[in-house]
Amino acid sequence: MTNETLQQYRQEMHDHLTNELLPFWMQRAVDRGNGGFITHFDQHGNDSGEDEKSLIAQTRSIYTYASAHRAGYGNGELADMARHGVDYLITNMWDQEYGGFYWMTNRKGEVLIDQKIVYGQSFAIYCLSEYTLATGDTRGVEYARKVFDLLQKYVVDTCYGGYFEMFHRDWTLKGPGAAGGDRKTLDAHMHLMEAFTTLYECTQEPIHRRKLLEVIELLVTKIMHPAYGTGVPQFWANWQVAPQIKFDVIWGWDRFTEDGVKREAEDNTSYGHNAEFAWLLIHALDVLQIPYDTYRDQLQKSFSHAVDYGVDWEQGGVFVEGSHSGAVYDREKEFWQQAEVLIGFLDAYRILGDEKYWNAYANVHRFVLDKMVNHPIGEWWPLMTRQGVPIWTHMSHSWKINYHTVRAVVQSIRRLDKLIDKE
């Protein structure tokens, strides 16, 4: 790749970030009346009024503003926004009696859902550690540590390893089936790896390092497909593959049939997840100072599956999901898969050196900037047809927000800079 091309892509990303994405949020996210962030916006960027503040949306927002500040953007304003979010999180979402963060409040800060969902707790650890790294305010890591300790005590399955996911307010495990208490998921474990990486980066504590290494080992040996190295979404407690179902408490707008199962419930993997897993693993190895070669086979499998089957060379962008062996099941284009493969393919190109990863990056980069970004407004469309026509049109709600989009652009710029330096 020529330096000129790299520079051009970098400039496009930088323009999008500083002229569109960050301004979108800096102009409208802060809830000055109630604290925390407003996280629901329609296609025109107007507040769509849903009266909820989800743990996911608040923590992801904190991560976004703190990490963008640490990356050098915002002239201090993003740090102030992150602090404003942490104030709300600690004051309104922390459970003083049982510990941990509630799942949902209304805008005023009254608790709507008091359950303890591990997916949300992992983002609390992630954003609070990032916040301390970005600002030096130790309240972040103080609460991140508390959540980490609660997970170790209440969430770990000491028989089969790994972490359960769905808990009542008092940290007793929820029931089976749609309540989710009998399952373990790729999602939760991947995001725990992500969270423990930043926690360890912040604390340098041996126990945080050890638990990060353990969750990596778990992901590689039990959660990734033994032959294809692709992510398997759901398991029973004993790590037998479970058919993928929709949980009562959801964190994303995944598509299920009306009875709450996937069409291919036991042979389904997400290209976006696989690339996200691989780059998060690379980042963890950087923080742990462990050579990439330790997991080269895993990285190769995750990235090559995403490129070989997930990239739409005709219409651009990356598909939603398909089988472990290759067949594509869902050819629509979701925002977060695009975001994660951008980072992943740049890492793959840097580490594995194969030109196909650059080509895949360039393909998705073009699709995102030419079709997925709602340029007059600044954020990305959440879901498009294969051809790039918006299906869903909100700019943000409790599960969308800005963590995937802003992180993808910040991290792509960082990676493009590395490639430019190398040329």
Next chain:
Amino acid sequence: MTNETLQQYRQEMHDHLTNELLPFWMQRAVDRGNGGFITHFDQHGNDSGEDEKSLIAQTRSIYTYASAHRAGYGNGELADMARHGVDYLITNMWDQEYGGFYWMTNRKGEVLIDQKIVYGQSFAIYCLSEYTLATGDTRGVEYARKVFDLLQKYVVDTCYGGYFEMFHRDWTLKGPGAAGGDRKTLDAHMHLMEAFTTLYECTQEPIHRRKLLEVIELLVTKIMHPAYGTGVPQFWANWQVAPQIKFDVIWGWDRFTEDGVKREAEDNTSYGHNAEFAWLLIHALDVLQIPYDTYRDQLQKSFSHAVDYGVDWEQGGVFVEGSHSGAVYDREKEFWQQAEVLIGFLDAYRILGDEKYWNAYANVHRFVLDKMVNHPIGEWWPLMTRQGVPIWTHMSHSWKINYHTVRAVVQSIRRLDKLIDKE
């Protein structure tokens, strides 16, 4: 079995307990100068002078005195002894900085070995919970909870499940090999089941119940031999069987060859352990209020292996250890195996209803009272030839003490009483 025979055996046990065993300890165990207990006595019952107080010996002593008090013995004096022991344990053995109990002090209470050994921590949970149940003094369960929380945070292997065992003072895992940091053992997990049972009996907290259920599942599905249901002593972290080696920090006087391995390092099981495991499981099920039938197959296998291969019908008593499939490797007679099979065989007789278990109990009962008890002194010989001639002659040291002997007699009396009621 006739009521008359049962009464006779019960009377013999009661006489031994109240005239020999308990007086032995009540007369000499309390260290009035330094606090805690003196735990080293020679064959004449004289203080043999070793300048050490081990976590095992102190906690097992507390368990012995507290549990014997709860069972109705000692007219309060045993409760006072237990309190005296708890004072020492908390004051001199608790690590104020990192939490958990040190492994060894000298008699004065100065720390000799500051490592955190899970085997010892499990006995701390066990004895402190028993102490609160026996006396109502809540300091016991307060520290038991603290240790439980530390185990969940630092000791659990969140990848493969189960608990590691050997830690430095700061709860970082020790190295591999003889340091023990790369292994998991039957011992530690069986004693955690024992400890969590009494902790849950004391607190009735859901998390203590859940972790007890998880360690039971682990024992039954991973630690017991898949075909024979017998205990496998050592594993690698991923539950592959590891050759049985001697650790640097030991808790018993197990016999190894000079290079620290067992003659049959990968096919070795202890009759005493298997019967102990089974009766501790029965006790756990009682406390959990779960039917015995849930684990009937496991119970049957553990007990029948001990009776069919372990009992010495010629010379009396139970052998040390042998292969999973039956061949006996070590025909000597150790004190603790006799103690544990006494309780186990009475449970097996009550639950499985097979006369062979009564005959086995009667056999070991006779061997113990006719040969293993050092009657003029009151305690049991630690190790005898197959025929019943003492090989080792100390009445107590850091790894012997009184937990096996006193518990076996207290629990046998309780079980004989149940059988007498039934007749």
